[in-house]
Amino acid sequence: MPPTVLKIVTACLFNDDGRLLVVRKRGTRFFMLPGGKIEPEETSLQALRRELHEELDLRMEESQLQSLGHFQARAANEPDHWVEADVFVGHLASDVKVQAEIEVLDWLELHARQLEHVAPLLREQVLPVLRERLTAITR
Numbered sequence: 001m002p003p004t005v006l007k008i009v010t011a012c013l014f015n016d017d018g019r020l021l022v023v024r025k026r027g028t029r030f031f032m033l034p035g036g037k038i039e040p041e042e043t044s045l046q047a048l049r050r051e052l053h054e055e056l057d058l059r060m061e062e063s064q065l066q067s068l069g070h071f072q073a074r075a076a077n078e079p080d081h082w083v084e085a086d087v088f089v090g091h092l093a094s095d096v097k098v099q100a101e102i103e104v105l106d107w108l109e110l111h112a113r114q115l116e117h118v119a120p121l122l123r124e125q126v127l128p129v130l131r132e133r134l135t136a137i138t139r
Helices: 044-056 120-138
Strands: 004-014 020-025 035-037 066-074 081-091 102-108
Touching: 004 044, 004 120, 035 044, 044 081, 044 102, 066 120, 081 120
Parallel strands: 004 081
Antiparallel strands: 004 020, 004 035, 020 102, 066 081
């Protein structure tokens, strides 16, 4: 039987110091990018804007978010599940507030070495792309 695939959308949100916002949901152990499941009637950006508002009290316009790509990985907190994610990038111009199912937030350095506490999607797929793009920009 094939694994269940969850369609999600997430955001790589950077602060002024170039660190990446990560969140951990209540009752879980992995930090991940903010975002969530896409409802059937929503576009990816609509779902992301809704999730950011629900989880972090953030209101971001679609123009503030650029696509990073579409990625797949093992789900962090659901055994025998995979996630298929549309990932966007943006810059945080305001403070964030933990709410809803989010227990804690943290800031991740892009070149951090200790990543065992980070969800597979972020660790295996998104971080390598972000690092590659950063290297290309700084050359």
